[in-house]
Structures are given as structure tokens and as C-alpha cells.
Amino acid sequence: MLVSVVLTAVCAAVVGIWAIGFAVAGRAVILRQLVAAGAVEVALVIQGVVLAGAQLTGTQVADPVTLWGYVLVALLMMPGAAVVAFVERSRWSSVVLAFAALTVIVMEMRIWQVWQG
Numbered sequence: 001m002l003v004s005v006v007l008t009a010v011c012a013a014v015v016g017i018w019a020i021g022f023a024v025a026g027r028a029v030i031l032r033q034l035v036a037a038g039a040v041e042v043a044l045v046i047q048g049v050v051l052a053g054a055q056l057t058g059t060q061v062a063d064p065v066t067l068w069g070y071v072l073v074a075l076l077m078m079p080g081a082a083v084v085a086f087v088e089r090s091r092w093s094s095v096v097l098a099f100a101a102l103t104v105i106v107m108e109m110r111i112w113q114v115w116q117g
Helices: 002-025 031-056 064-087 091-116
Strands: none
Touching: 002 031, 002 091, 031 064, 031 091, 064 091
């Protein structure tokens, strides 16, 4: 579980740093950044499958509702940022993508804390 949390957080950090660089330069999100955000989304889906499998095989979590709430919010962040990137073609799309990536990193930290109990 730790490996999936760390890998997902690192991928989100890369997307976030890339988006911050674009925001500082005053540039809008580009397609490559959205593809990278899609890779973060794939990592989140894989993590959700791993979590579901662990819970189905008997691993107990102190607060499963909170855990799945964090997973759901993390899953919604990148698609939401992608929608904003398509609608808002200014540097603010990069700011939104950076905040979405930061939110995913925080969610990953909380998922790990809840998983540990």
C-alpha cells in the first residue's frame, strides 16, 4: 500500500511542479500536462482497486467511510482540473491543475494515515 501511495504522490508532484512552472510563465495547460494528469488518475484507480482487494480479503480499516471518501475526492480532482483547463485557456488553468495536484498529494497522505489506523 505504501508503494502505491508514494508513487501516486510523486506523479502528482511532478504534474503540480510542471503546472506551477506554466502558471509562473503565464501559460495555459497543454495536452501533455493533461496526459500526465491522466497518468495520475490511472495510478489512483489502481490504488482504489488495491484498497478494495485488501478490504475484501479481510484487511480492517479503522474508518472505511473516511478512507473511501478520500479516495473518491482524489479520483475527482484531476478530471475536474481537466474540465477547467479546457474551459479556461489562460494561466489560471495551470493554477487550477497545480492546486488539484497538491490536493491529490494531501489526499494521499491522509489515505495512508487512515489506512494505518
